[in-house]
Every structure is written in structure tokens, then in C-alpha cells.
Amino acid sequence: MIDPKLLRQATQDVAKNLARRGAGGEFDADGYLQLEERRKALQVETEALRNERNTSSKNVGKAKAQGEDIEPLLAAVKDLGQKLAAAEEFLKAVQAELQGIELGLPNLLMDDVPDGDDESANAEVRRWGEAGKFEFEPRDHIELGGNLGMLDFDAASRMSGSRFAVMQGGLARLQRALAQFMLDTHTQEHGYLESYVPYLVQAHALVGTSQLPKFEEDLFKTTGETPFYLIPTAEVSLKNLAREQILEADTLPMRLAALTPCFRSEAGSYGQDTRGMIRQHQFEKVELVQLVMAGQSEAALEELTGHAEVVLQRLELPYRVVSLCAGDIGFAATKTYDIEVWLPGQQKYREISSCSNCTDFQARRMKARVRNPDTGKPELIHTLNGSGVAAGRALIAVMENYQQADGSIRVPEVLLPYMGGMDVIAAD
RNA sequence: GGAGAGAUGGCUGAGUGGUCGAAAGCGCUCCCCUGCUAAGGGAGUAAGGGCUUAUACCCCUUCGAGGGUUCGAAUCCCUCUCUCUCCGCCA
Numbered sequence: 001m002i003d004p005k006l007l008r009q010a011t012q013d014v015a016k017n018l019a020r021r022g023a024g025g026e027f028d029a030d031g032y033l034q035l036e037e038r039r040k041a042l043q044v045e046t047e048a049l050r051n052e053r054n055t056s057s058k059n060v061g062k063a064k065a066q067g068e069d070i071e072p073l074l075a076a077v078k079d080l081g082q083k084l085a086a087a088e089e090f091l092k093a094v095q096a097e098l099q100g101i102e103l104g105l106p107n108l109l110m111d112d113v114p115d116g117d118d119e120s121a122n123a124e125v126r127r128w129g130e131a132g133k134f135e136f137e138p139r140d141h142i143e144l145g146g147n148l149g150m151l152d153f154d155a156a157s158r159m160s161g162s163r164f165a166v167m168q169g170g171l172a173r174l175q176r177a178l179a180q181f182m183l184d185t186h187t188q189e190h191g192y193l194e195s196y197v198p199y200l201v202q203a204h205a206l207v208g209t210s211q212l213p214k215f216e217e218d219l220f221k222t223t224g225e226t227p228f229y230l231i232p233t234a235e236v237s238l239k240n241l242a243r244e245q246i247l248e249a250d251t252l253p254m255r256l257a258a259l260t261p262c263f264r265s266e267a268g269s270y271g272q273d274t275r276g277m278i279r280q281h282q283f284e285k286v287e288l289v290q291l292v293m294a295g296q297s298e299a300a301l302e303e304l305t306g307h308a309e310v311v312l313q314r315l316e317l318p319y320r321v322v323s324l325c326a327g328d329i330g331f332a333a334t335k336t337y338d339i340e341v342w343l344p345g346q347q348k349y350r351e352i353s354s355c356s357n358c359t360d361f362q363a364r365r366m367k368a369r370v371r372n373p374d375t376g377k378p379e380l381i382h383t384l385n386g387s388g389v390a391a392g393r394a395l396i397a398v399m400e401n402y403q404q405a406d407g408s409i410r411v412p413e414v415l416l417p418y419m420g421g422m423d424v425i426a427a428d
Numbered sequence: 429g430g431a432g433a434g435a436u437g438g439c440u441g442a443g444u445g446g447u448c449g450a451a452a453g454c455g456c457u458c459c460c461c462u463g464c465u466a467a468g469g470g471a472g473u474a475a476g477g478g479c480u481u482a483u484a485c486c487c488c489u490u491c492g493a494g495g496g497u498u499c500g501a502a503u504c505c506c507u508c509u510c511u512c513u514c515c516g517c518c519a
Contacts, residue, residue, distance in 0.1 A: 040479090043477090044479075044487095046488085047478065047479090047487060047488045048488090050487090050488060051487060051488070056500085057446075057498095057500035058500080059499095060499055061445095061446030061447080061499090061500070062446080062447080064446075065446075073499075074499055077499050077500095080499080081498095081499080226509085246475085371438085376456085376457075376473080378474095
């Protein structure tokens with residue numbers, strides 16, 4: 001949520017910033033200001049009425065204590081209650097309407113976010129590694145996995161439908177090895193606290209991280225009296241650890257990491273990446289989260305992105321980092337770097353990590369604060385997150401980049417300790 | 429699933445209809461005292477919002493959540509949620 005104070009004091013500036021997002025940034029500034037005018041009038045009126053009622057009631061109490069006749073006092077406040085109730089109802093409605101608007105507005109963009117409508121306008125920041133030269137025609141992961149007999153989409157679809165995969169044998173182990181390696185790297189070298197967190201959360205947690213109310217269709221939801229949502233990313237669970245907390249300053253920056261499955265309904269992505277494991281309803285991901293003091297989030301974004309890059313560097317996977325343009329950047333982010341890994345089978349760079357600075361946008365929704373040691377006052381923290389990285393996509397990248405002419409897959413050096421002596425994944 | 433107990437400020441914990449946003453303690457901040465340290469004395473210390481140039485004053489809200497009774501609710505009534513203990517079941 002954008003700071004409501006900013007929203008009403010610098011409405012046109014906010015509108016201008018949001019407009020950079022194109023389709024996602026619609027904001028009826030005039031309508032908002034009108035509504036805000038009504039809110040102000042109603043709130044002032046309501047609070048004045050409440051003040052009157054409170055004072056009167058106290059006088060009743062005093063009079064009663066002194067044994068005076070309270071009947072005239074009671075008569076004086078008789079119709080106050082009704083007026084107050086009516087005012088409160090109006091105010092509540094206007095506030096709800098305002099909040100609805102506020103919850104639907106995306107975060108303000110940082111100035112250095114490039115202009116543009118879609119991913120074609122994303123700006124490449126840097127490249128690492130040499131996009132694979134093969135002495136043979138590289139296969140994609142679908143063919144590789146199928147030939148190995150370790151990747152089965154048919155079996156998955158028979159029980160679960162499309163966008164699921166079954167992996168077995170060396171491939172299943174390779175994914176586990178990747179996840180372990182990533183988690184170890186981040187916890188042992190980058191200072192992240194390994195965390196096991198709920199995979200099912202309630203709506204308010206998702207409102208906090210801003211998947212709700214706007215993006216409900218992307219989520220899986222359970223039935224029952226209190227519905228649960230399956231987390232689309234561990235970002236939700238990790239960030240909500242700070243929900244409704246006033247953290248001590250010396251606990252920041254807080255670096256949190258978790259390996260979890262992620263569940264996405266992929267509504268609206270019909271026809272995109274229907275083949276293979278790129279876009280699944282369920283996938284494993286190591287997520288990195290940082291909770292920092294305001295003012296430190298810009299540096300933290302660079303750092304966190306670097307942490308994700310280390311994983312790809314150790315795996316010797318070529319990648320590039322792009323800064324997402326205004327039209328492509330996520331709802332909660334003020335700035336996002338995507339890390340795209342080279343996939344020889346597609347001859348393309350594909351997203352494997354997305355690292356975002358969400359400033360105080362989510363913290364405001366979650367009421368996640370820190371006590372500023374200088375002022376003694378609570379202030380909103382800044383939240384950041386990034387994949388470190390998506391295990392399913394890392395598996396694809398390893399398969400395609402480490403494939404050999406005979407269709408076997410070499411195990412990357414850094415994964416050997418996790419593979420129980422297996423250095424090549426080959427068909428039986 | 430059954431029975432019982434509970435939910436109050438950063439923490440512990442008192443408070444059963446009216447100057448209670450809330451005793452006391454801990455913690456924290458500042459001051460005093462004392463060679464240092466320890467101990468001691470004093471003062472201050474909830475959050476959110478409104479108004480506002482203002483982090484000043486003033487006002488409103490909040491004692492798990494939501495309803496209700498009342499001129500007035502932390503306190504009474506109803507519903508819900510969560511936590512703890514015991515039993516049952518279970519990985």
C-alpha cells in the first residue's frame with residue numbers, strides 16, 4: 001500500500017508515477033480526491049460527536065458520584081447516539097471504499113526503472129558466462145528427460161492434469177541436490193536463517209504481501225469454513241513473520257531463506273509454456289527474504305541479487321541480469337532485477353530468479369515495523385525478496401547446459417557432494 | 429474429537445459498569461549519587477488515526493475478533509478465533 005498521506009498530499013505525482021506502469025497503473029486521481037474530501041469531513045464530524053458523547057458520559061458519572069440528579073444530563077445526550085451511529089456508518093463506508101482503492105494500487109516505481117510496456121523493454125544490466133557452445137545440436141529438457149526415462153508428463157497428467165511433472169531417479173535426486181546446495185550456500189555463506197514455514201496461509205497473510213485482493217485467481221484455495229490458500233512463493237510466509245511486529249533495530253537486517261513448494265494456478269497463462277517444466281502448478285523454490293531499515297533497501301536489493309547470482313556462478317550456468325521495465329514490474333515492487341539463465345534447448349535466456357525491493361509497500365499492509373533507536377518510535381521496515389533460485393528451473397538449466405552428445409547429463413562440480421557418488425545421470 | 433482454563437502495553441501481570449489507556453514489576457531512556465563496577469534515588473516510556481507547516485497542542489480509536497446491553501464497557505451478554513492443560517487419536 002502506498003502511504004495514504006502521500007496519496008492525498010501528492011496525488012498527481014503519485015498518479016504520474018503509477019501511469020508509467022501502463023495497464024497496471026490506472027488511478028482515478030480526481031475520484032480519489034473527491035472521496036478523500038468526503039472522508040475528511042465525515043471523520044471530523046464523527047469524532048466531534050464521539051467527543052461530545054464521551055464528555056457527556058463523564059459528566060453523568062461525576063454527577064452521579066456526587067449524588068446529583070442525572071436525569072437532565074441524560075436527556076441532553078439522548079439523540080446523540082443516533083446521530084453518532086449514522087455518522088459512523090457513513091464514515092465506515094467511505095473508508096472501506098478508500099481502502100479498496102488503496103489496496104488495488106501498485107507500489108511506486110523507483111526513478112531508475114526503465115520505461116516500457118512489456119518485457120521487450122527490460123534493460124540488460126550485465127551478463128555472466130558464455131552462452132553454451134555445443135558441438136552437437138543441444139536438446140531441450142523435455143527430450144533429455146524423456147530419453148533418460150526420468151521425466152514423465154503423461155503420468156503426471158493422468159493423475160493431476162496439465163502443468164505437472166513426475167521426476168524419478170537421478171533427475172529427482174538432482175533437483176534435491178540443487179535445492180540443498182542453494183540452501184547451504186545462502187545459510188552458510190550469505191547469512192540467511194533457514195526457515196521452515198507454513199505452505200497454507202489465510203487470506204490476511206496474502207493481503208499483507210499483496211497477492212490479495214487483486215490476484216486471487218492466481219492462487220489455489222481450499223474449501224471449508226476457514227479457507228486456506230496454498231502459498232505461491234515462500235515470500236508470503238517469510239515476510240509475514242514480521243507481521244504486526246515491532247522489531248528491535250539490532251535484529252535487522254533480517255535475512256531469511258526457505259525451501260518450499262510453490263503453487264500457482266497460472267490462470268491467464270493459457271498457451272504459455274505449456275510444454276515442459278517451465279511453468280508448472282507446483283514447483284520447488286529456495287526463496288530469500290530480507291527485512292531491512294528504510295534507507296537500506298536499495299543496497300539490499302543489489303546484495304540479494306548478488307546472492308542469487310552466486311548460485312548460478314557456482315553452477316557455472318550462463319545468465320544475464322535485467323532490470324524490469326515499468327510495464328513488466330510486479331505489483332508490490334519498486335524495482336526488480338530478473339536473473340535469466342541461458343537455456344540451450346530454447347536458445348533463450350529464461351527467468352530463473354526475480355529479486356524485488358518492495359520498500360514499505362507490504363510492511364504497511366502487514367504492520368511490520370522496527371523501533372528506530374534514534375527516535376524510539378516504530379517505523380515501517382522495507383521488505384525484499386528474491387528467488388535463490390527456483391529449483392525446478394535450475395534443474396532444467398543444468399540438464400540443458402550439462403547435456404552430453406549421448407543424452408546423459410554431467411553433474412555440476414558443486415553438486416557432487418550432494419549426489420552420493422553419481423557424477424553422470426544416464427539412462428539405465 | 430471430549431473436558432477445563434485463558435487471551436490486557438516491548439515483556440510479566442493487576443484490574444468485574446464511570447477521571448482506566450489501564451496498578452505493580454521487568455526492560456528501555458534521561459538525570460542524581462557513588463574512585464571504576466555493582467547497588468541506590470528521581471523522572472519518563474503503548475500503538476494506530478484525525479487535525480495541523482509541525483515529530484507541538486488538541487481530538488478519536490484500540491484491553492484476541494465481531495455483534496449486543498448502556499448516557500457510559502477492559503469490566504455485563506452473545507458469536508467466533510486462537511493459546512494452554514488433561515483425555516482420545518495420530519506422523
